[in-house]
Amino acid sequence: MTQKLRIAIIGAGRIGYVHAGSVNDTPELELVYVVDPFEENAKKVTAAFGGKVSNDPSAVIASGEIDAVIIGSPTATHIPLLRECIAAGVHALCEKPLDLDIKNVEEFRAQANAAKINITLGFNRRQDPQYLALKAKVASGTVGSIEQVILTSRDPGPAPQAYIAVSGGIFRDMTIHDFDMARNFVPNIVEVTAFGANSFCDYIKEEGDFDNVSVVMKGANNELVTIVNSRHAAFGYDQRAEIFGDKGMLQISNLSDSTVKSFTKDSTTAGEPFMDFFLERYADSYRNELKLFIEGIKTGKVLGSTYDDGRAALILADAAHESAHTGKSIKVNLN
Structure with a gap:
């Protein structure tokens, strides 16, 4: 070298x-x-x-x-x-x-x-400074034993139809990041239940995909993980997380370019728009x-x-896809 x-x-x-x-x-x-x-x-x-x-x-x-x-x-x-x-x-x-x-x-x-x-x-999200800080606090015992994890990820707007057509669907393309992040806190997921809807984008529906999904997963120690995804959000790139345990709760909020807030007769606590693109939000x-x-x-x-992290995320994505299309909860084995 x-x-x-x-x-x-x-x-x-x-x-x-x-x-x-x-x-x-x-x-x-x-x-x-x-x-x-x-x-x-x-x-x-x-x-x-x-x-x-x-x-x-x-x-x-x-x-x-x-x-x-x-x-x-x-x-x-x-x-x-x-x-x-x-x-x-x-x-x-x-x-x-x-x-x-x-x-x-x-x-x-x-x-x-x-x-x-x-x-x-x-x-890459595992290496984001906000999620690294969240992981460190969980590891230090701040919230005690994890009972619930809630992950929210909404894009500012849908990708072009040509991209959607080859993406493998929202669970394999978008939610897969949240499946990996879920395992960052609850490594051993054993059951997946997912729901999908077509709420606003006709061409996504034409491609046989969903534009709006929710997933609930159960961990081997009875932890519950909830993932909320959408292909659009009027207020910008929506990236939030919450970890709840027997000793407390941790949260990550959306980031803006400025922390300045305005308070007037028309509104209170009005802030700058959230970062509008994943490349801005996750540059670090x-x-x-x-x-x-x-x-x-x-x-x-x-x-x-690792390679096995990628494998596990895809297993969860496939299970969510199956659940959303069959209405059944899907048992998974990530070993």
């Missing part, structure tokens, strides 16, 4: 651009390649952050010019690219989900977990995730989310 860790980013969409910015902000890293089948997308990233352009991820992985990749390409490419990374001895930070078919995840599981490279899953989490990935490579350990 050279003095600087040599990085390739595969996928030059909006998430690839964010990762490139994080690489650029990290002195220990060098952005060597940006890979995308549409080279114009890759050129936009390299124009901002440097590096060479390629449309061939396999050639870049096998080139010997890189030490690690950040995979932000379409979901169907994730496991094939991880296989190539293992063969080439190239470390990989891979965006979620691992795949849309749990069979592919299970088939690759033994090879992934036995790999000599670092495979880290991109569940992407940088922290990358730092943990680098430290994991140095120490030979996966310090962030």
